Amino acid sequence: MIDKEKVLSIVNEELEGSDLFLVDLKIGKDNKISVYIDGDNGVLIQNCIDLSRKIEGNFDREVEDFELSVFSSGVGEPLVNARQYKKNIGRNISIITNDDQTIKGELISVDDDKVVVREIPKKKKDSPVEMEIASTNIKEGKIIIIF
Incomplete structure (x- = not known):
């Protein structure tokens, strides 16, 4: 082996x-x-x-x-470490949290403990909200590919 x-x-x-x-x-x-x-x-x-x-x-x-x-690491593959998140700052991302909540938005910043996402508002009249997500609370993160 x-x-x-x-x-x-x-x-x-x-x-x-x-x-x-x-x-x-x-x-x-x-x-x-x-x-x-x-x-x-x-x-x-x-x-x-x-x-x-x-x-x-x-x-x-x-x-x-x-x-x-x-x-x-291919397009559409889950991001697995902070370095992958950092290289994708400014891109749209979909994050599934450990409690199965899906958060979609622009990846704003990343450090070893958390990521910050400017969430896409559900309604057009709502303002975007920045959300901090602890790294330990991320089940899966994927870059949203826009064609």
């Missing part, structure tokens, strides 16, 4: 000092490794290729076979 800590160490070492960061790392029982990355300025295909080569170069397929995929 591929050691998750070893993969995590390789990924962190490779991404250190760049604007890229790890979003998720999954290793299945069948040694299927899935690495999800994001970046403060987006992710290029070349970033995924370089990271894939770095990980693959640290394992020997003769000793242990594995399948490796490196992905950029």
Whole structure:
């Protein structure tokens, strides 16, 4: 079985000092490794290729076979860390709280403890309201894509 800590160490070492960061790392029982990355300025295909080569170069397929995929965190995927929220300040977001309340609006600010959203008013005559949402109270946050 591929050691998750070893993969995590390789990924962190490779991404250190760049604007890229790890979003998720999954290793299945069948040694299927899935690495999800994001970046403060987006992710290029070349970033995924370089990271894939770095990980693959640290394992020997003769000793242990594995399948490796490196992905950029996709549009519509839930945001999972403060850094992803910060890079999306100014965009529209939908947040589901732990009590299943849905809040939609413009992401105004982010810190380690909370996010601030200027909620879209339910009625046109109402004024927008800024809401502070504790990070611990966020079940899921997704950027609203407008076409």
